[in-house]
């Protein structure tokens with residue numbers, strides 16, 4: 213995989229930042245905003261994300277006076293600007309004049325204006341208006357000394373990641389024709405001999421709108437690929453204008469690497485970024501919220517090719533968009549922020565500066581809450597700003613990991629399509645379970661693309677990698693051949709990139725590596741479990757597995773296939789053919805990590821991550837802990853010789869050897 217060239221972030225140290233939406237407030241509030249930003253140590257703000265309607269109040273007029281004023285105030289206040297191109301949400305005059313830019317869902321319903329991101333990624337009309345705004349912004353602010361970064365649109369694909377309108381249909385046909393060249397190649401790839409789906413021309417192809425029965429899975433998979441590419445193409449269009457007018461300012465767009473947003477293949481996007489930036493919100497719908505944060509951080513670092521990245525958005529406390537929006541308890545803001553930094557973030561920013569008075573996000577937390585400056589939250593923000601200043605030298609250092617967890621958006625899209633052996637199997641859950649088992653052991657994992665360089669890892673974990681290219685099995689074989697450990701779990705290696713079964717027995721691509729062969733899947737009914745002969749428990753999945761070269765580590769004691777192997781090993785290549793419960797997953801991860809000689813630190817609830825010469829310790833337990841370390845603890849400025857003591861609910865950042 214190619215990655216963007218290495219680069220440092222355009223802000224100083226580990227910057228504190230936030231989205232700033234001054235248009236929501238009277239001018240009289242702005243000077244206080246700047247003063248409070250200075251008090252909190254805000255290093256940069258993202259400006260203009262949703263300003264289009266105020267910058268272009270009518271189709272024929274611009275109004276930059278107010279924006280110039282706020283840019284000037286920020287600059288005078290010493291606050292850098294991540295300048296948004298302001299194209300995320302078109303104003304009502306544009307959607308009223310051009311309703312053809314609106315997105316349409318798979319059922320053919322138009323998604324009407326009245327919220328945000330009301331635009332189709334393939335719309336040339338939208339693009340024309342948006343690029344005019346981008347050019348105007350770039351000409352006006354491209355050489356302003358406060359502007360350090362360009363921020364293309366906002367979370368490209370948030371709400372409009374896929375569109376099924378006729379304009380998108382035409383663009384999809386062009387994309388398919390570029391990919392396949394010849395319609396018969398598309399017919400082969402999509403397996404259209406099935407159900408009389410043979411196409412005679414690209415013109416007959418539609419986006420995968422709602423169908424009477426199961427749609428063609430490769431059609432769906434290609435539409436997912438097209439949709440990701442289409443927004444990347446849109447990013448490039450804005451980027452090209454910015455580069456042309458404002459060549460010295462780096463460019464980013466904020467990613468949404470997350471457990472509930474699957475539509476962008478960020479491995480494909482990252483090489484186009486000068487800075488990889490990422491938004492993360494704790495997801496309280498999940499059982500292990502901080503494990504999920506660790507996972508997305510490790511994946512964001514993987515997307516950035518191991519380089520530092522920028523946390524562009526997060527929340528100081530509750531969001532507004534989950535079923536119940538849980539607030540952070542005192543101390544959690546600092547720990548959560550440092551968790552991102554420990555895992556590679558060189559800046560910590562938030563949505564948003566001041567909590568809105570009106571609109572759909574008025575109950576979303578902010579740096580300045582509705583209660584104002586005199587609040588626990590603002591005092592915590594000030595403490596956070598001070599803490600980030602103290603660890604500024606961490607910027608630029610790299611996280612060290614012995615373990616790789618393989619991840620692929622293409623595999624996610626394909627694995628979660630319908631008509632599979634079990635609708636209960638979700639790729640993200642499988643990856644989370646193994647990533648958190650590894651991190652709970654105290655190991656650090658990079659989450660990387662399956663075709664990454666795996667040469668430095670002691671253990672490579674391959675959870676439920678349903679779709680793989682031909683290149684992956686030989687790369688894993690090379691890891692095993694040099695004595696590294698490889699752990700593959702159920703429903704991996706099943707199909708090629710066209711979602712065609714790899715014949716001859718499962719797990720297709722990995723049969724030889726693992727020394728096993730499986731003839732039939734036997735998934736378990738929801739709620740049903742199975743016991744292994746080592747006493748461990750599993751659910752979801754079993755399969756009719758035989759060993760060819762592997763030895764059996766554990767077999768099923770009951771369930772549909774008693775006596776059949778459930779866990780095998782072929783030297784250092786392990787196969788887990790079922791979903792072990794968390795306890796059994798942890799036990800197996802521990803066994804393999806120990807054999808592989810994986811470096812471990814920390815204990816349950818105490819996260820220890822090494823970034824360059826810096827050791828981060830996050831103590832989320834109720835007890836004080838002592839962790840081996842020698843050097844200077846930067847948050848307190850004290851020395852530690854042999855151990856650092858971290859009180860309950862607190863954090864330490866030790867610069868070792870100082």
Ligand code: GAL
Pocket residue numbers: 366367370491493525531532563573576
């Ligand atoms: C992000 C978005 C922000 C804000 C935030 C709320 O998706 O970029 O503008 O809406 O969510 O959590």
